[in-house]
Amino acid sequence: MKKNIAIIMGGYSSEYGISIKSGNVVHKYLDREQYNSYRIVVTKEKWVYLDDSDQEFPVNKSDFSIQPAAEKITFDCVFNAIHGTPGEDGLLQAYFELLGIPQTSCNHYQSAxxxxxxxxxxxxxxxxxQCATSFYLNKGQTIDKDAIVDKVGLPCFVKANRAGSSYGVSKVYQKEELENALTAAFKEDSEVIIESFLxxxxxxxxxxxxxxxxxxxxxxxxxxxxxxxxxxxxxxxxxxxxxxxxxxxxxxxxxxxxxxxxxxxxxxxxxxxxxxxxxxxxxxxxxxxxxxxxxxxxxxxxxxxxxxxxxxxxxxxxxxxxxx
Structure with missing residues (x-):
């Protein structure tokens, strides 16, 4: 009997569009002889199943099921194609663990x-x-540019701590550039890591x-x-x-x-x-x-x-x- 596979894609971060592309590739190449493939788009506003004509049907979050027709559909496994939160930081992993639904990525602690x-x-x-020398900064903290440069040197990289696809990343050559780089990083996350150039x-x-x-x-x-x-x-x-x-x-x-x-x-x-x-x-x-x-x-x-x-x-x- 074929397994029902939910391919989750989208997410809450700047990586939404990339995740949609990844999820659609998984949907395209999943073996239809073995699996029934369902595209589930997750956003802050709604979780929906998209059929092949892109018609939307709501996901029941209480048991992660859908009902596009008379019969309710539940899933044997979730294929995780969400880059960034909530698919890469452990939130959805914990949710599926509580529901007892197997999923393809790391467990919730390892993901976080x-x-x-x-x-x-x-x-x-x-x-x-081994890794680069680093300096940590949180939103709202006093920015001591001299202390940053003294520790990591120049050039350095300013990065959003919890983001991917190089969103919120800047290469800084001069101390005066740090402020703009930090502003860009803080748009993606409230935590920043500043690393020496390797x-x-x-x-x-x-x-x-x-x-x-x-x-x-x-x-x-x-x-x-x-x-x-x-x-x-x-x-x-x-x-x-x-x-x-x-x-x-x-x-x-x-x-x-x-x-x-x-x-x-x-x-x-x-x-x-x-x-x-x-x-x-x-x-x-x-x-x-x-x-x-x-x-x-x-x-x-x-x-x-x-x-x-x-x-x-x-x-x-x-x-x-x-x-x-």
């Missing part, structure tokens, strides 16, 4: 931890994971559970045409993404081992994509994404394709792992 860059890096530092090769490493095995996918090297790997570079073709990355054998071994170590140590599941910058042969962690982009052009699907895994296989595996 990895989405918070400051907490993630603080958790991993005792394990010897000058080295940037790579992205996908780690997934595939056919019940933790699998490190081929590594992608990122070369941005812009000043850094910003929104334009990620989504508007302003970068080169080279898979497999042009790394030495020792670099490849170290970053593969580190990405898998992080996945196992934090007890992650489903899809993850971790970003690193090499200083010499040492990978420095930038962040971990637990609901990475899933369009045909996104990094994780590129990596899976290089590994010989089709989108149909990639998506089906995530569902089967969740159902187990």
């Amino acid at each position: 931890l990895t989405f918070n860059k400051r907490d993630l890096l603080s958790t991993l530092k005792p394990y010897g994971v 000058d080295g090769t940037e790579v992205s490493v996908g780690v997934i559970t595939y056919n019940s095995e933790i699998t490190v996918l081929p590594i992608t090297e990122i070369i941005s045409e812009n000043d850094f790997f910003d929104y334009e570079a990620k989504y508007m073709g302003k970068s080169q993404e080279i898979t497999p990355a042009r790394l030495s054998e020792i670099q490849e071994t170290k970053v593969r081992d580190l990405a898998e170590f992080i996945y196992r140590t934090l007890d992650l599941k489903g899809y993850t994509r971790s970003e690193f910058i090499f200083i010499g042969d040492i990978p420095h962690l930038l962040e971990v994404n637990t609901t990475p982009g899933l369009t045909e052009e996104s990094l994780l699907p590129q990596q899976a394709k290089t590994a010989g895994i089709s989108l149909e296989e990639l998506f089906a595996s995530a569902i089967e792992e969740a159902l187990r």
Whole structure:
């Protein structure tokens, strides 16, 4: 009997549009011989099921069901394609856990931890994971520009602490630029992380559970045409993404081992994509994404394709792992 799969997409953050694209790709490639696929769009205003003609039907939040016709439809599994809140920060994971509905991404605690860059890096530092020097700032606190520059140096990166797709990220060259960069970051989140500039090769490493095995996918090297790997570079073709990355054998071994170590140590599941910058042969962690982009052009699907895994296989595996 075919399983009913809810593909949740949208969300409450600036990543709404990217999430819609990811969710529609999952809907397109999900095997109709195995699964009934339902697109569920989540916004602050409403949760709705979209049929193939884009007609909307409300979602009953008490049990996460829909009733587009006479018969009520419940779901065997939720495929999470929401980037940002509430799909990447643990809120929906906790909701589905309470309802007893399997879902494809990390559990609620791991999602909340990895989405918070400051907490993630603080958790991993005792394990010897290298990262940039950082300075933390919350909205409303006094901004001491001299203290910031003294700690992280220039240039530096100002980032919204809980955001993705490079929203709220600025590269700052002069102390006078900090105020505008912080204003942009605080539009995305009430917490900011300011990091020292790491000058080295940037790579992205996908780690997934595939056919019940933790699998490190081929590594992608990122070369941005812009000043850094910003929104334009990620989504508007302003970068080169080279898979497999042009790394030495020792670099490849170290970053593969580190990405898998992080996945196992934090007890992650489903899809993850971790970003690193090499200083010499040492990978420095930038962040971990637990609901990475899933369009045909996104990094994780590129990596899976290089590994010989089709989108149909990639998506089906995530569902089967969740159902187990």
